[in-house]
Amino acid sequence: MENIRKFNNPVFGATRDTIHGEVATLNLGPTHPATHGIFQNVLQVDGEIILSSEQTVGYIHRAFEKLAERRPFHQITPITDRLNYCSSPINNIGWHLTVEKLIGAEVPKRVDYMRVIVMELARIADHLICTSVIGVDSGALTGFTWVFQLREQIYDLYEEVCGSRLTTNIGRIGGFERDFTPRFHEKLKAFLKTFPKAFEEYDALLSRNRIFMDRTIGAGPISAQRALDYSFTGPNLRAAGVDFDIRVAQPYCSYQDFEFDIPVGSDGDTYDRFMVRQEEIRQSYNIIKQAYENLPEGNYHADLPEFYMPRKEDVYTKMESLIYQFKIVMGETPIPVGEVYHAVEGGNGELGYYLISDGGRTPYRLQMRRPCFIYYQAYPEMITGQTISDAVLTLSSLNVIAGELDA
């Protein structure tokens, strides 16, 4: 109990120990609007102050790792959509990259840049949801409704690339199923033009807002040492002051070609997590701009006939295409034996796929390193001694996505 923040009542000047001295049990969740997902926290509270918390997870567990053991590689992509569904393109592309690493595929530069554009759009969408929800939980609904327009534009862009919006199943092993369409170019140009102004308007609502700052500074802090101990990654780790980003440390998809900064915080509290994500949105915008301006000419998919599904017209008219279509669908493609780990910088941190292949058409074992699952266990430690309303803010600023948590 010694780490409980001394709570001085402004009216009575009493410390928290003398206010009630009575412990109550409070269920936060599983279906509470403030938890933004289905997870339960059983809190022991003394007045407003949280003394301890016990978590229950697994409400939407769908056994993805088991499902993946019976599916050929290209059918695993739709499963990955449902991990962090706020930024499914990153999950999809992370999976494609894992398979490409296993089979040793070389993809054209154009594919890399297209993937970077799509992934950074996804990161913007993911971070926008998270930061605006911090606003909602601290009482400012306006920003949330404002950024949904921006997110809508991003979803329109996904639609132009792959046809769907939330669970995208974007791209294929080896690249994309089609090149960027003329309408995509149109919409992306419009997005690049309007985004900065709209975003800065939204940022001005919150980031220097006195009420917002008072609410979020000091809420749910974690030190860099504890964050590393709890295997934090992504914006939550960077908010605690550790400048680690997979995009820089182990670049994939030609991230080394782009110029961007990695924002870091200092205290690891809700405000730092908010600010880190806001800055990452700006950096992502810059990356998209650089990638789009320098988009190389070339093919939109790698030459991987044994993995990349041929065009339907060719299947009907060309013998090779028919053969490869058959081989892919029936699982006759030879797959190397090996174990491979590939990590991408997802919306919430290091999203890794650990794939063990025994040469069969399906993975022998696929483990998904889901950042949410790993850092959510630090939540009780972060909220002990805080008020209930701070606990809600901490939860939304950690950006715990139930789909990724429970897999």
Place this chain on the structure above:
Amino acid sequence: MSASKFTNVELLNQLQAAFGEAVLEHNVAYDILNVYVPADKAKEVVLWLKNNETLKLNYLTNIAGVHYPFNQGRELEVIYQLHSMVNNIRLRVKATLPIANPEIETIVDIYAGANWMERETYDFFGIIFKGHPNLKKILNEETQDYFPMRKEYPLEDQTREDKDNRFFGR
């Protein structure tokens, strides 16, 4: 992968110098070194790697379990994937366990983040982490009395006759 300050060979040499015979097997799979250690040494190795001033493998990326039903006496495998952010190098420490007695020391006191990773591994593979503060099922129902990721539990009902397994997966 950008250049790391160590090569896998140097890493392996350091491990072998410190643990000698305890490094049972090793191989490199797609740039990452795998080392097999005896189950009772795994914790010691992980702790040594964390405290080593030059290697600085002090970040636990994930813990995975794997079930190999045909490896007699070493059916289950626990994999600790470690990462050195400073040196930009990854390492997998693996330990094999017999399915009859799948017990290994917990590393929760070394890495707080191992808590749920170990619970998940227990939940799906039944690997018992001795000394874990709260070793319960995490994603599945607590009343579930089997470990679903083991290979003896196929995903589909094996009594189905309308599907020919030669064409549909394993």
